[in-house]
Amino acid sequence: MGGDLMPLILLKEGQEGIVHMVSGGLGLIGRLASLGITSGMRVKVVRNIGGPLIITTNGTRIAIGRGQAQKILIRRLAAGMVQAEIA
Amino acid sequence: MTAGKDLLVALAGQPNVGKSTVFNLLTGLSQHVGNWPGKTVEKKEGFCSTNGTRIKIVDLPGSYSLTAYSEEERIARDFIINERPDAVVLMANASALERSLYLLAEFLLLKAPVIFALNMTDVAEQQGIRIDVGLLEKYLGVPVIPMIASKNRGTKALISEILLLTEGKKENRPSLAEVSDDHKEIFLELADILEQYITPPYLTKWTITKIMEGDPDITEKMSRTVRPDSWNKVQALLRKHEDSLLAVVKGRYDWIEGAVRASLSEFKRGQILLTDRLDHVLTRPVFGIPILLGVLALVFSLTYGLGLPLQQLLESLMNSLAGWVEPFLGKSFWLRGIIVDGLLGGAGTVMTFLPVLFFFFAAMAFLEDVGYMARAAFVMDRFMHVIGLHGKSFLPFCLGFGCNVPAVMGARILESGRIRFLTIFLTPFVPCTAKLAVVTLIAAAIFGKTALIMSWALVAGNILILGFAGFIASKFLFKKQHMPFIMELPFYHKPNPRTIGMVVWKRITAFIRKAGTIIVIFSVLLWLLSHIPGGHIEGSILGLVGQSIEPIGGPIGLDWKMIVALLASVTAKENSIAALGVLYGVGEEGIRGILPTVMSHASALSFLVILMLFVPCVATLVVMKQEMGGWRWFLSSFLFMLVLSYVSGMAVYQFALMVGL
Numbered sequence: 001m002g003g004d005l006m007p008l009i010l011l012k013e014g015q016e017g018i019v020h021m022v023s024g025g026l027g028l029i030g031r032l033a034s035l036g037i038t039s040g041m042r043v044k045v046v047r048n049i050g051g052p053l054i055i056t057t058n059g060t061r062i063a064i065g066r067g068q069a070q071k072i073l074i075r076r077l078a079a080g081m082v083q084a085e086i087a
Numbered sequence: 088m089t090a091g092k093d094l095l096v097a098l099a100g101q102p103n104v105g106k107s108t109v110f111n112l113l114t115g116l117s118q119h120v121g122n123w124p125g126k127t128v129e130k131k132e133g134f135c136s137t138n139g140t141r142i143k144i145v146d147l148p149g150s151y152s153l154t155a156y157s158e159e160e161r162i163a164r165d166f167i168i169n170e171r172p173d174a175v176v177l178m179a180n181a182s183a184l185e186r187s188l189y190l191l192a193e194f195l196l197l198k199a200p201v202i203f204a205l206n207m208t209d210v211a212e213q214q215g216i217r218i219d220v221g222l223l224e225k226y227l228g229v230p231v232i233p234m235i236a237s238k239n240r241g242t243k244a245l246i247s248e249i250l251l252l253t254e255g256k257k258e259n260r261p262s263l264a265e266v267s268d269d270h271k272e273i274f275l276e277l278a279d280i281l282e283q284y285i286t287p288p289y290l291t292k293w294t295i296t297k298i299m300e301g302d303p304d305i306t307e308k309m310s311r312t313v314r315p316d317s318w319n320k321v322q323a324l325l326r327k328h329e330d331s332l333l334a335v336v337k338g339r340y341d342w343i344e345g346a347v348r349a350s351l352s353e354f355k356r357g358q359i360l361l362t363d364r365l366d367h368v369l370t371r372p373v374f375g376i377p378i379l380l381g382v383l384a385l386v387f388s389l390t391y392g393l394g395l396p397l398q399q400l401l402e403s404l405m406n407s408l409a410g411w412v413e414p415f416l417g418k419s420f421w422l423r424g425i426i427v428d429g430l431l432g433g434a435g436t437v438m439t440f441l442p443v444l445f446f447f448f449a450a451m452a453f454l455e456d457v458g459y460m461a462r463a464a465f466v467m468d469r470f471m472h473v474i475g476l477h478g479k480s481f482l483p484f485c486l487g488f489g490c491n492v493p494a495v496m497g498a499r500i501l502e503s504g505r506i507r508f509l510t511i512f513l514t515p516f517v518p519c520t521a522k523l524a525v526v527t528l529i530a531a532a533i534f535g536k537t538a539l540i541m542s543w544a545l546v547a548g549n550i551l552i553l554g555f556a557g558f559i560a561s562k563f564l565f566k567k568q569h570m571p572f573i574m575e576l577p578f579y580h581k582p583n584p585r586t587i588g589m590v591v592w593k594r595i596t597a598f599i600r601k602a603g604t605i606i607v608i609f610s611v612l613l614w615l616l617s618h619i620p621g622g623h624i625e626g627s628i629l630g631l632v633g634q635s636i637e638p639i640g641g642p643i644g645l646d647w648k649m650i651v652a653l654l655a656s657v658t659a660k661e662n663s664i665a666a667l668g669v670l671y672g673v674g675e676e677g678i679r680g681i682l683p684t685v686m687s688h689a690s691a692l693s694f695l696v697i698l699m700l701f702v703p704c705v706a707t708l709v710v711m712k713q714e715m716g717g718w719r720w721f722l723s724s725f726l727f728m729l730v731l732s733y734v735s736g737m738a739v740y741q742f743a744l745m746v747g748l
Contacts, residue, residue, distance in 0.1 A: 025334055026301040027156040033336040034152035035573070036186050040340065047370050051469040052478070052572055054370060058185040059214065060486060061362070063465045064476065065572030 008072040011045040011052065018042055024071045026081035035062055037072060094142045094253055095170065096290060097199075101190055102149040102180030103577040105206045108236040108586050110146045110176060113206035113246070120593065123148075123162050127499060127714050137246055144173070152187075153193040155304040157502045166199050168288050173253045175199040176245065181211035181218055181233075182578070188343045191227070192498055201353045203227060204241070206234045210578065215354050223350035228261040237583050263292075264342035266299065270334035273324060274299065280320055282569075284312050299331035299409040323352045362578045366462065370576075375466035382459070383485070386450040387534040390489075394443030401439040407429060424618060425611055428669075432525060433610025436601050437659045440490075443520050444598060445591065447489040452590040455482070458579040468572060474554050477560020477572040487517030488596070488633070490599050491707040493594040495714055503571075511714055512560055512724045516553040518546055521660035526695050528664060532682040533691040541692075556731060568744050601706035609705050617669065618662040624670055629654065643697065643733065644690040644740040653697060659704045689743035693736045700732035 005020055019041045022029050029038075036058040037043060047054035052063045098113075100106040109116070116134025118160040123130045131146035147166060148159035155161050157491070167175065177194055179187030184205075188626035194201050205218065224231040227557045232249050234241030266274050277295050285294045297305040297322070310318055324329060339722045351637045394570040409431045416423045454460050459484050468478030479501055494514045501507040524544055617629040633651035640650050655666035668678045671685060686694065700710070702725060712721045 021333075025152070030152060030154045030156060030336075031331060031571075031573060032302065033339075034154075034189050035575070036189070037337050038338070039333060040341065046366070049371070050438075050466060051372065054335070054366070054465070054576065058188050059183040059216070061366070061576040063468070063478070063572065063576055064576045065468075066573050068573060084469075 004076050005073060006076060007070050008043070008045070008064070008074050009048070009069040010064060011074065011076065013045055013048050015076060016042060016044040017076045018073050020073045022072050024068075024075065028068065029069065032072070033069075036060060037062070042077075043072075043074065088184070089367070091167050091685040092140050092339070093174045093345060094140060094141050094174070094249070095174045096144050096249055097147050097166060097172040098144055098178065098631075099147040099150060099175055099190070099194065100204075101151050101180070101187060103575055104149075104178045104180040104187065105234075105236040105635070106146070106149060106178045107589065108287060108583060109176075109206070109234070109242065109245075110144065110500050111240060111585055111589055113142075120611065120612060126158060126162065128158055128162055128714060129499065135246065137250070139248065141315055142249065143171075150190070152190060153197075155302050161304065164197065167194065167199050167573075173200065173611050174249050174440045175201045176204050178204050178206055181205050181208045182214050182216055184211075184216075184218060185340075188346055189339060191229075192339045192342060194291075195229070195261045195263055196296060198293075200252060200292055201229045201261070202247055203229055203231045203244070204234050206236050206241075208233045209235045209238070209578065214360060217354065218234065219350045219352070223346060226262065226349040229259060229580050229593075230257060237581070250272075252618055259692050262342070262616065266296070267334045267337040267341065269534070270299070270328065270331060270338075270479070273328050273331065273334075276324060277321060281309065281313065296335055298325070301325075310470060327512070353607050357408070358399050360578075362458075365579055366576070368461075369462045370464055370465055372469075375462065377686060379463050379466060382454070382463075386447065386454075386618055387488075389450060390443060390447040394446045397442035398439050401442065402436070405435045405439060406510060408435075413488065420622060421618075424614055428665075429611040429614030432665050433613065433658060433662055434607040436661045436665065437606050438599075440520055440524070440661070441595070441599070444489050445595060446590045447520070448486075448493070448594045451485060451489070452594075453582055455590070456582045456587050460485075461574065461576045463577065464574065474513070474557025475509060476506060476513075476557065479505065479572070479574055479731045480513075483510055483514060484517055486520060487514050489594075490518065490598050491515055491519050491703055492710050493597050495707060495710045496597060498714065508715060508720055509557070509560060510699045511711055512720065512727075513553060513557050515707060515711070515728060516549065516556055516700065517723075518699055519660070520606070521704070522699055523665055525656075525698060527658055528679075529691060529695060532679040533686060533688060543638075545692075545695055545699065548696070552700060552731070552735060556727070560727070588745055598706075601709070605641065605706050605709055606659050606704070613662065613666075614656050617655075617666075625653075638734075642740070643736040643742075644693045645697075646685075649686070649690070649694050653701060656698055657702055657705060659706070660698070688748040689740050692743050692748070693740035696739045697732045697736040700728065700735055702728050702732075 008017070011017060019037055019039055021039055022032055022037065025044050032038060041057055043055045043057045045053060045055050046061065052065050053069050054061060098106060098110055102306050108132060110133065113135045118131055121130050122128065128148050133144050135142045135144055144164070147459040149161040150160040150163050151158065153160050153164040175194060177191055179191070191201065191203060205220065208218070211218065220231050230252060232241055232245050232248055233244065236242070252259060265271070274295060277298060278291060281295060281298070282291055285291050294305060294309070298309060313321065369378060409427045413423065413427055416426055464478035464481045467481040471477050471480055480498070482500065483494045483497035487495045491514055494517065497512050497513065498507050498510040501510055509516035521545070526542050530542045534541045619622050619626045619628055621627065629651055633654070636650060637647040640646060648667070651670060652663045652666040656663035664678060667682070671681050711724065715721045
């Protein structure tokens with residue numbers, strides 16, 4: 001597999017990762033899942049400079065609070081292995 | 088086809104998929120906007136007739152899924168379960184197919200006769216995404232209609248598909264998402280235990296899935312009907328498999344992946360999207376905030392530059408109207424007073440603000456439609472946190488600068504009840520056009536050369552107090568709680584005049600309806616109270632009330648006439664000017680001349696501060712009560728405003744005396 005496990009909030013702008021798991025209440029998990037943020041989905045951080053983050057997933061841009069971003073555990077993709085991971 | 092047959096069609100979809108555009112295209116002006124029974128969620132219905140078939144279209148609230156965690160989602164799913172519409176048109180965004188398919192999976196589980204309307208195919212093409220409609224249709228087992236609603240393409244095909252489907256001429260054999268393989272067994276075990284308890288209109292598969300998702304509504308419902316020992320078994324199973332929700336979600340995404348792999352092809356995606364480029368600048372606080380301030384300044388100068396001359400024109404028309412009807416009213420003092428001073432002078436003045444509101448709401452609707460307001464909400468989020476809110480509350484606040492009535496209703500976009508309450512609670516502290524008009528006029532009369540500075544200082548102070556009120560309220564009244572901020576940032580796109588027009592129309596009519604009913608009644612009532620019994624204000628009920636509470640005016644530097652004018656401002660803020668005119672016996676025209684002789688600088692400041700922070704107008708009060716849904720919050724907000732305005736007025740007055748203003 002490779003790649004480090006970390007909360008989404010630690011991803012820098014431009015970095016991508018695969019969602020490993022979302023912790024939190026069923027409400028939050030369900031809500032994020034409907035937006036495409038759930039185990040196995042690929043997300044990319046577009047903006048992360050204090051305040052909420054902007055991430056893209058499946059062609060959708062989502063603004064997400066820092067508290068929520070902390071609860072999303074992702075496996076970071078190194079730039080080179082993006083293709084391999086998807087395949 | 089039998090003539091005159093009625094069909095019931097639900098229009099569903101996630102936010103930002105062009106659902107309201109399609110609704111407007113289908114129903115035109117036949118639409119009716121109300122509320123879902125007992126809810127503060129908007130319900131839109133309309134009709135569309137074709138070949139003798141009347142199709143009733145119900146616009147379901149936009150939702151990302153069909154859980155029970157938000158009122159919107161619960162309404163949508165209850166409608167499908169209980170009303171069993173003949174067809175459900177599920178709008179999808181072709182450029183974000185996966186997400187739309189997630190909602191589709193939920194609808195199909197409910198055995199809803201779905202037509203999948205694939206909108207924004209042009210946007211998808213621009214982004215290098217092509218979807219093979221035929222293959223998608225084959226995979227899903229439901230009709231798929233490609234559409235470009237912004238260019239009115241695909242609506243005819245959609246309507247004929249609705250007819251084909253409801254006449255049974257088209258097969259509807261959807262493929263369903265299953266729970267992931269490792270949880271199939273648990274699913275079957277649960278089904279074994281629960282099947283006998285599931286009765287129509289609920290479906291077995293759907294109910295079991297919801298139980299696995301931990302859906303609070305269904306879990307509660309089942310726990311009441313299932314035998315205790317069986318229910319314990321269910322509980323034990325669920326405890327053992329805590330990850331059941333994930334199994335359901337994963338099953339859906341496996342199904343989605345299949346659909347995408349079957350039908351979607353991406354070609355050269357290298358082009359930098361407009362959204363990427365704009366967001367690069369607009370969502371960076373360093374640029375985003377100055378740009379936002381600039382945009383708002385532009386909106387305001389546009390609104391007042393275009394709106395105020397028209398407002399003045401309407402005002403003079405209103406005066407000529409008064410002069411014109413007066414001779415017809417005969418000699419009756421009461422009739423003349425009620426019509427000319429009460430109705431035209433009160434409610435009529437309020438109506439003259441329509442042009443200002445129109446330009447303001449048009450500008451706001453434009454910014455919303457092109458996708459900018461979501462970015463404004465994003466950059467404002469950090470500031471809104473200080474007052475216990477988050478970025479999404481920024482839009483209702485902005486609307487509040489026009490009129491508090493649509494602003495309070497605009498708080499509906501906030502999903503969490505608590506944050507919605509707090510937003511409504513704070514909205515009256517946003518200075519609306521009417522308050523600004525009073526401030527401008529009185530400041531001009533009293534402060535002369537420094538009027539502009541004073542007005543700005545008052546508005547700035549007002550906004551600071553809004554922040555302070557939010558800080559206090561979120562600390563003490565609404566205990567700090569975790570508030571998730573999750574908001575989609577739609578792609579920027581060309582403005583759609585039709586959608587903008589509908590939004591402006593909705594907000595303007597909300598204002599007119601209030602002005603035409605509540606404000607009319609209160610204007611007349613106010614006039615009567617200030618003339619009964621003697622025909623003079625001094626001896627009237629209102630005058631007596633004012634005089635009896637005059638002692639409380641001491642510390643804030645107001646005489647009883649100013650207090651009465653403040654009370655009158657509750658009808659509508661503009662009415663405080665008319666009231667001052669009447670009380671000082673000079674009419675509205677002479678007010679500029681007389682004010683400097685009766686109001687000291689300190690008193691005027693205190694008066695304006697209180698006016699801005701005081702209880703809002705009745706129209707706002709009525710919608711606040713309605714949207715807060717109960718007396719408790721409403722009354723606490725009422726008291727809070729009374730106390731805050733009094734204390735602030737006193738502080739300003741004493742300070743002004745100290746520095747010798």
